[in-house]
Amino acid sequence: MRRPYIAGNWKMNLTPSEGAAYAASLAEAVAKEKPSCRIMIAPSFVSIPAVLEAVKGSDIIVAAQNMADHLAGAYTGEVSGQMLLDLGVKTVILGHSERRQYYGETDEIINSKVLLALSLGMDVVLCVGETLEERKSGNLENVLKRQLEVGLKDVKPEQMEKITIAYEPVWAIGTGETATPEDADAAHKFIRSTVAAIYSSSIAENLVIQYGGSVKAGNVKALMAKENVDGALVGGASLSLEQFLPIITYDK
Ligand code: 13P
Numbered sequence: 001m002r003r004p005y006i007a008g009n010w011k012m013n014l015t016p017s018e019g020a021a022y023a024a025s026l027a028e029a030v031a032k033e034k035p036s037c038r039i040m041i042a043p044s045f046v047s048i049p050a051v052l053e054a055v056k057g058s059d060i061i062v063a064a065q066n067m068a069d070h071l072a073g074a075y076t077g078e079v080s081g082q083m084l085l086d087l088g089v090k091t092v093i094l095g096h097s098e099r100r101q102y103y104g105e106t107d108e109i110i111n112s113k114v115l116l117a118l119s120l121g122m123d124v125v126l127c128v129g130e131t132l133e134e135r136k137s138g139n140l141e142n143v144l145k146r147q148l149e150v151g152l153k154d155v156k157p158e159q160m161e162k163i164t165i166a167y168e169p170v171w172a173i174g175t176g177e178t179a180t181p182e183d184a185d186a187a188h189k190f191i192r193s194t195v196a197a198i199y200s201s202s203i204a205e206n207l208v209i210q211y212g213g214s215v216k217a218g219n220v221k222a223l224m225a226k227e228n229v230d231g232a233l234v235g236g237a238s239l240s241l242e243q244f245l246p247i248i249t250y251d252k
Contacts, residue, residue, distance in 0.1 A: 002206065002207075002208050002230045003037065003038055003208070003230075004036065004037035004038065004224065004230055004231050004251075005037060005038040005040070005164060005208050005210060005230060005231035006035075006037045006038070006039055006040070006210075006231050006232045006234065006247060006248050006250075007039070007040035007041070007042065007061075007063070007093075007125065007166075007210065007231070007232070007233045007234065007238075008040070008041045008042065008234050008235075008238025008239075008244055009042045009065060009093060009096070009212075009233055009234065009235050009238065010041065010042060010043050010044065010047075010065075010238060010239060011044075011065070011098070011235060012044060013044075013239055014043065014044070014047060014239065015047070016046055016047040016049075016050040016051075017050065019043045019044075019047035019050060019051050019054075020047070020050035020051055020053065020054040021054075022239075022240065022241060023041065023043075023050075023051045023054035023055050023060070023062075024054040024055070025241050026041070026055070026060065026241055026244065026245075027054065027055045027057075027058040027060055029241060029245050030058055030059070030060060030248070031058065033245070033248075033249050033252070035248045035249050035251075035252075036251060037231065037248060037251075038059075038061065038231075039059070039060050039061065039248055040060070040061040040062070040063050040091060040125075041055075041060060041061070041062060041063070041238065042062075042063040042064060042065045042093055043062070043065075044065065045064065045065075045079050048062060048064065048084075048087055048089060049087060052087060052088055052089070061090075061091050062088075062089055062091075063089065063091035063092060063093055063123075063125070064079070064084050064089050064091070064092045064093065065092075065093050065096065066079075066092070066093065066094065066096070066099055066113075067079055067080065067081045067084060067092050067094070067113060067116075067117065068080050068081070068113075069109055069112045069113045069116060070116075071116065081116055081117055081120045081122060082120065084122070085120060085121075085122065090121070090122055090123055091122060091123040091124070091125065092113075092117050092122055092123075092124055092125070093124075093125045093127065093166070093233075094110055094113045094114055094117065094124055094125070094126055094127070095107075095110040095113075095114075095126050095127045095128065095147070095151060096127045096168070097127060097129055097168055097170045097173060098173075101170070107146060107147055107150035107151055108150060110126070110150075110151050111150055111151050111152070111153050111154075114126060114151060114152065114155060114163075115154060115155065118155060118159045118162055118163075121162075122162070123162045123163075123164070124162060124163050124164070125164045125165075125166050125210070125233065126151055126152070126163060126164070126165055126166070127165075127166045127167075127168050127212070127233070128143075128144055128147040128148060128151065128165060128166070128167060128168070128191070129144075129147075129166075129167055129168040129169045129170055129173075129212075129213075130143040130144065130169055130170065130171075131170045131171065132170070132171035135169065135171065140187065140190075141190055144167075144187065144190060144191060144194065145194050148165075148191065148194050148195065148198070149194075149198065152195075152198065157199050157200065157203060160195075160199055160203045160206075160207065161206070163207070164207075164208045164209070164210060164231070165191055165195075165207060165208070165209045165210070166209075166210040166211075166212050166233040167184065167187050167188055167191060167209060167210070167211055167212070168211075168212035168213050168233060169183075169187070169213050171213075172212075172213025172214050173212065173213050173214070173235065174214070174235060174236060175213075175214060176214050177213075177214060178213055178214040178215070178216075178219050178223075179211070179213060181219075181222045181223050181225065181226050181229070182226075184211045184223055184226060184228075184229055185226035185227060185228050185229060188209045188211070188226070188228035188229055188230075189227075189228045191207075191209055191228075192204045192205075192207060192209065192228060195207055208230040208231055209228060209229065209230050209231070210229075210230065210231035210232050210233045211223050211229050211231070211232055211233070212232060212233030212234065212235070214236075215232045215233075215234045215237060215247065216237045216243070216247070217237070217243060217246035217247055217250075220232060220246075220247045220250045221250050221251075224250055224251070232247065234247060
């Protein structure tokens with residue numbers, strides 16, 4: 001049985017004080033509502049210490065949105081996995097399409113980050129997803145296959161329990177456009193079969209696959225009802241309690 005896993009990617013939003021205030025109210029709401037899903041929030045690096053403090057004692061996972069592809073050294077402006085671990089952050093989102101699109105992260109770079117995070121014992125949410133052009137030209141499956149095969153290269157079968165995949169079609173991110181539950185399920189099914197081919201059917205069966213792209217209170221239920229949709233990676237609608245609480249309590 002795969003436990004539903006819903007995450008909020010704050011991107012470059014909320015200052016440390018805004019983030020801490022919101023995270024404290026989220027922790028309070030979670031204590032009251034007791035959602036059945038696993039919950040994660042990913043603030044910006046500088047907000048992490050204040051947010052960790054604000055959710056102390058709750059089960060909310062605080063993750064990073066990215067990390068460096070090197071352990072330590074002369075890499076100005078970068079944040080290492082060890083620095084995150086030292087704060088108490090054990091989960092990292094890698095390969096987000098905004099990292100791929102705006103910061104030139106290739107599948108190879110993302111793979112080295114995945115391997116590094118796993119070597120440090122961290123949990124990884126690996127993002128994959130196609131652009132509109134790639135979908136329209138019939139390349140959806142080729143793109144997902146490449147992102148998974150290269151992104152997971154040299155990841156050992158026993159490390160796969162540390163991996164969550166987030167399927168985020170680029171055309172659905174921040175656009176208000178959502179993949180239909182059927183489209184999402186089909187892509188997730190393909191991701192699961194690709195992982196089964198690389199590893200095994202039992203690893204694929206246990207793999208948690210989140211959907212991301214304009215997830216909101218109004219569409220989360222229909223998405224989560226699909227067999228292969230095990231969670232959500234929420235951007236815009238994760239930035240306030242008003243919008244995020246109904247998402248994490250979608251099954252109430
Ligand atoms: P939106 O929910 O704002 O479309 O963002 C999705 C996303 O990129 C989450 O990582």
